[in-house]
Amino acid sequence: MDPVVHFEMPYRDRDRMAAFYSKAFGWTMQMLGAEMGNYAVATTAVSDAIPDGYRGVINGGFFERKDDWPDQYPSVVIAVKDVRAKMKEITAAGGEVLGEPMMIPGVGDYVSFRDTEGNRVSILQALPQGR
Template identity: 35%
Template structure:
């Protein structure tokens, strides 16, 4: 079974949104400059110096500036998969579509966005540093 790996929130004003989530929920934030712009990591629970969870029971997320060329208009989740290419084929076979083809994110992983049969956009993530076994 593939698991939800993280969530993402687009923002019109990333600085304003960052302050909102820090003040409202006490989340910690961390900047990750990307080729497409600033990506802000949202830590919703205790993490270590490598930004890994210190305890079970929560997921972290990220925030980025809203972009008309990006398929995300509202909050979404990302699912961690063993093989992103195989998963994208499964999406199409099940009646979904790929709205952003896979891209490599630094040396961390491969990422794509899909749309399910109901029009919801979901992220698909394949970790390159800690790969998971492919399920059959």
């Protein structure tokens, strides 16, 4: 079973988005630069501070909304062992892989796909620990 490990949502104003989620929910944001698409990594929980009953809490991120990008809606990221093998499984199951995997430095290989219902979802093959 491949678990959901991350969520993503688009933003129009990164500073406004970060202020809202920090103020409303206490999340912390790591603002990445232009080389990473001005992505904002959202930490929603620290592993040693997760409340009882909330095992499996995930963190996420926000991407800049672009007029010419498709499928800019909240989505989830699923962890996989082999991103290229999973791309083949997604296609065989009726999904549509959206491009080629991109390497996220310090994280791993990432690619989005559309499921059979038209939802944009992503998969991530994480780098081995300690890299």
